[in-house]
Every structure is written in structure tokens, then in C-alpha cells.
Amino acid sequence: MKVRFAPSPTGLLHVGNARIALANWCLARHRGGRFLLRLDDTDTERSKPEYAQAIEEDLRWLGLDWDERIAQSDRLDRYAAAAETLKAAGRLYPCLETEEELAFKREQRTRQGKPPLYDRAALRMTKEQLDRALANGKQPHWRFLLSGVAAEWQDGVLGRRSVKLTSLSDPVLIRADGSFLYTFTSVVDDLETGITDIVRGEDHVTNTGIQLDILGALGGDPRKMRFAHLPLLTDADGGPLSKRTGSVGLRQLRRDGVEPAALAGYLAALGSSADPVPGMPAELAASYDLGKVSKSAARFDMRQLLALNRKWLHGLAFDAVRDRLPDGATEPFWNAIRGNLDLFREARDWWDVVAGEIVPIGDPADAELLRIAAEALPEEPWDEATWPAWTASVASATGRKGKALYMPLRRALTGEEHGPDLKTFLPLIGRARALRRLRQAATG
Structure with a gap:
């Protein structure tokens, strides 16, 4: 193959x-076959080297190589x-009609x-007429004389297919x-x-029907060529x-950050x-x-693609992304955030939360809660037991619970209303940043 x-x-x-x-x-x-990449670049006006390079780069990004x-x-x-x-066989003939004609x-x-x-009028042109036209500077385009049969094949996707060549114009193969x-x-x-x-x-x-006819005229065996036509994509x-x-x-x-996988x-x-x-x-x-x-058209749904993107990111191990993460990012950091990523680039935003500066979100109605939380913040070292123990003490002191307790703390600590489990994320933020953000949110 x-x-x-x-x-x-x-x-x-x-x-x-x-x-x-x-x-x-x-x-x-x-099937153990070979894959050829062929650049169809005979359109010299529109073909560009930068597009050829981009095509190869995108194929490699997708994980495709070529033999x-x-x-x-x-x-x-x-x-x-x-x-x-084809000319010698009488299957390629010159035509002199203009586009207007x-x-x-x-x-x-x-x-x-x-x-x-x-109408194949050019086939009725005599050699003398052609020579006279050429002598007057006219340049012919060349058409392929289609046979009067139907081109048939068993399509790998669509099933039995037939193209009646008598219902088609002889195609132009060479421009003027x-x-x-x-x-x-x-x-x-x-x-x-x-x-x-x-x-x-x-x-x-339809091209396949025509090309099978050309293939036979060039000495090939159309029966040895297999075809499969994929239905086009819709939105x-x-x-x-x-x-x-x-x-x-x-x-x-x-x-946009879509993963090739x-x-x-x-x-x-x-x-x-x-x-x-x-x-x-x-x-x-x-x-x-x-x-x-x-055999039916396939629907390309961006929502389904992004859902698959999330699934892939959530399952990636640290070693698979180490080189793509911000400098200094650790395995505990990746394990804490990967379940919250829609796109990989969001990892940079979460790294800013644990290692950089953010704008904490505070509400005047939560100011007293945040001050108490800052005072109750335990000394380090911190681990996964720190968050539940700390929030329990804040709840006891304020009477807050559930969303009324956790949402103001999350907004102050991360600047976001949703995100990684703070049980694992809070130790990454560290006490100094957490304390500074709580105080800023309480006064801001």
C-alpha cells in the first residue's frame, strides 16, 4: 500500500x-504501507514557499511524518x-476558443x-486552420478526449460509485x-x-471518474487503484x-491552545x-x-473538540508537560491544576497565582471574615491538612459556612471564583502570599 x-x-x-x-x-x-507528501504547487501565482513550510510544520505538530x-x-x-x-494517442487535442466564446x-x-x-468543435478544426491560427499568434489550450464509458469503482467509504463520462465536458488539462x-x-x-x-x-x-479515464489512457490499470471518499465536514x-x-x-x-492529541x-x-x-x-x-x-456528512463541533482537549490535559503526567510549564513549576503544582485546565496556556495563569502577583478580590461585606482569617492563618510548614483545619477555625470564629465561607477566601487567595482544590493549592501559594492577599482583600 x-x-x-x-x-x-x-x-x-x-x-x-x-x-x-x-x-x-x-x-x-x-497496513504497513508508505505515506507520500506531495505539494501540488503548479499554481505559480498563488503557491508560496511560506505556505509549504507552514503545511509541513502543522503536519508535524499533529504527529504526522512522511516516507x-x-x-x-x-x-x-x-x-x-x-x-x-496523450497527444500521440489522439486523446489530447488543441482548442482555440476564448473564455468569452x-x-x-x-x-x-x-x-x-x-x-x-x-461541443468538441475543436475536433473539427483542420490542420491548416490550426497552423494558420498558431501563425497568427494564437495559443491553444488542450482538452482530454473522454471515452464514452462510465467510470466505476467500489469506494472504500461510499460503496459502489459510477461517473458517466458522456455527461461531462472534456476537461482542460493544459492552459493556453x-x-x-x-x-x-x-x-x-x-x-x-x-x-x-x-x-x-x-x-x-467526479474528478475520480475523469482521472480513471486519464489513467487508462496513460497506460495504467484503473482496476489496481483503490479509492475512498470521505464525506465533507459541516459545522x-x-x-x-x-x-x-x-x-x-x-x-x-x-x-488557541488545542492539543494535537x-x-x-x-x-x-x-x-x-x-x-x-x-x-x-x-x-x-x-x-x-x-x-x-x-456515508453522511460529519459535523465538526468545537465544543466536542474542547471537551476532548480537557480530557487529554487532565490525564497528562508531569513528565509529559515539564518542558512546557513555566520555569520553576513543580509536579505538585501540575497535579493540583491539571484538572482545571481547558487549554494548556491557562497553566501560566495558575503559576502566577502561586509564584507571582495577582489582584485579590474582596468585598466590604467580607472584610471582617478576611481579617479573622488572616489572624487565624497558621504558621508553616503547610500540607493538605492545613486548609481544612484553618477554615474550620475561621468558621468557628465567624459562624460562616459553605459558600459564604469558602468563596471569599478563594477570591482573596487566587483572584478567581473557581479553580484547583485549595487543600492542595494553598501550600503552593505559601503563608507570606496568602497573608498579604487576605489583608489586601480585607481593606480593598
Whole structure:
């Protein structure tokens, strides 16, 4: 088995791309196959080196590596050779219509109640007419002559699929400026690099029918190529997943603090009946199964992703995060806060609570409680027994209990209304900080 992930470096990766990359990678690793990263960068105007670099960085962040890497911009000679093969076989023919002329033809056919297909008028052009046009400076674009059959395959997700080629226009494979289109270059690469399985989005089903025809014309055996098309993602309400906001871009998710294990686990289970389990791709590959993916569109719900993110963070051991924590952070600190984290970056805020300065929150109605609490604060050393013993003495002296007792103390000590269990957190804050904050809250 050999699979490929073929992004175009014309922008940053989004979760739809990541899902396809993850599916290919897990499939290859599960079956002992190879994974090819191919940069489809023949669009020279929109492709940027910085996007190519960002794609590779984001894939590595997600836990994906590759056995081979190629760029289409390095293979232009291979496409030119393949084009000559198709020309010699009569399957690639020159066309001279302008965009305006083609638009007019489509409009006329639509008015006549006919499908707006290309009429193959260029096939009726004589050699003399073509030579005269070329001599006058016209540059042709080149179309692939589709066969009159239906392209059929057993899809790994969607089941039996068929594309009736007679209902499609002959696709343009080479533009008038000589540049090659994805429809063509992808087939040449898949054939020459030995790709056996293509896993991509459902929006490519029609492309698959066309590309199987091109594959056969280039001498390949379409029966040896396996396909699986994943249904497209929608938002939580079932609508189109918007990319304009950048909210589902991998780079933005990274900035927001989403863990790669949470995203990988969520995407691996998305669209299947399996409950998502956070984990890196190397862990997920063993159980990955395309056969479990539904034929229906999958809903990407940010709330579910963040819930998985919390689950992952809450289970991480100190050694797994030591290098990411603020300098000086200890294992007791991590164990105290990890159950309260939605995103890892919040660890920095809790470190400020135990090792830095905060603004304590005090209410005039709680001033007397806080003064008594400050006076009753025991001497160190402190341990997990300090908090219950101290609050018991404050309760006895003030008559306060429950939320009326604990909330003012938490706000004064941490500046927050919710957070880690103060039984384990108070010893980390220490007596000097605790006393200073209680006094400040009582007078503030």
C-alpha cells in the first residue's frame, strides 16, 4: 500500500485537510504501507514557499511524518512527456476558443435546454486552420478526449460509485499559457509514484471518474487503484464549514491552545459511531478503520473538540508537560491544576497565582471574615491538612459556612471564583502570599 496527501501551498491547512491527511497516514501505518507528501504547487501565482513550510510544520505538530516528499513544480518535464503521449494517442487535442466564446456557447446550450457541455468543435478544426491560427499568434489550450464509458469503482467509504463520462465536458488539462492543471498532474504523479490507494474528500468523486479515464489512457490499470471518499465536514448545526474566519485552521487551533492529541483523536473518530479518544496518530493507527466512516456528512463541533482537549490535559503526567510549564513549576503544582485546565496556556495563569502577583478580590461585606482569617492563618510548614483545619477555625470564629465561607477566601487567595482544590493549592501559594492577599482583600 502507498497513499498520498497532496495539499496545495496556496494557504494554511484547515481541519478538513487535516482529517484527510490523518486518514491516509493512519491507513498506511495500520497496513504497513508508505505515506507520500506531495505539494501540488503548479499554481505559480498563488503557491508560496511560506505556505509549504507552514503545511509541513502543522503536519508535524499533529504527529504526522512522511516516507517521501515531492513537489509538482519539480516534475514539469514528466507532465510534458505524459502530455505528448496523450497527444500521440489522439486523446489530447488543441482548442482555440476564448473564455468569452466558451461562455457564450454554454449560455446558448442552456437556453436550448441542453446541458452546458463543450461541443468538441475543436475536433473539427483542420490542420491548416490550426497552423494558420498558431501563425497568427494564437495559443491553444488542450482538452482530454473522454471515452464514452462510465467510470466505476467500489469506494472504500461510499460503496459502489459510477461517473458517466458522456455527461461531462472534456476537461482542460493544459492552459493556453502552457501550465498544467491538477486533474492531469495528479494522475501522472499517482501513476509514476506507485500510489495504490487514494483517500480524499467526497467533492472529488467526479474528478475520480475523469482521472480513471486519464489513467487508462496513460497506460495504467484503473482496476489496481483503490479509492475512498470521505464525506465533507459541516459545522455543529449542519451548515457549511466556513474557512473565512480561520476558526478551523490548524494554525489558529494551535494558537488557541488545542492539543494535537485532542484534534487527532477527534478527527479520527469524526463521522463514525466510535467515541473519540484523545491520542497521537501513532496510537490511533492500530484501530483506524475506513469501513467505520459513515456515508453522511460529519459535523465538526468545537465544543466536542474542547471537551476532548480537557480530557487529554487532565490525564497528562508531569513528565509529559515539564518542558512546557513555566520555569520553576513543580509536579505538585501540575497535579493540583491539571484538572482545571481547558487549554494548556491557562497553566501560566495558575503559576502566577502561586509564584507571582495577582489582584485579590474582596468585598466590604467580607472584610471582617478576611481579617479573622488572616489572624487565624497558621504558621508553616503547610500540607493538605492545613486548609481544612484553618477554615474550620475561621468558621468557628465567624459562624460562616459553605459558600459564604469558602468563596471569599478563594477570591482573596487566587483572584478567581473557581479553580484547583485549595487543600492542595494553598501550600503552593505559601503563608507570606496568602497573608498579604487576605489583608489586601480585607481593606480593598
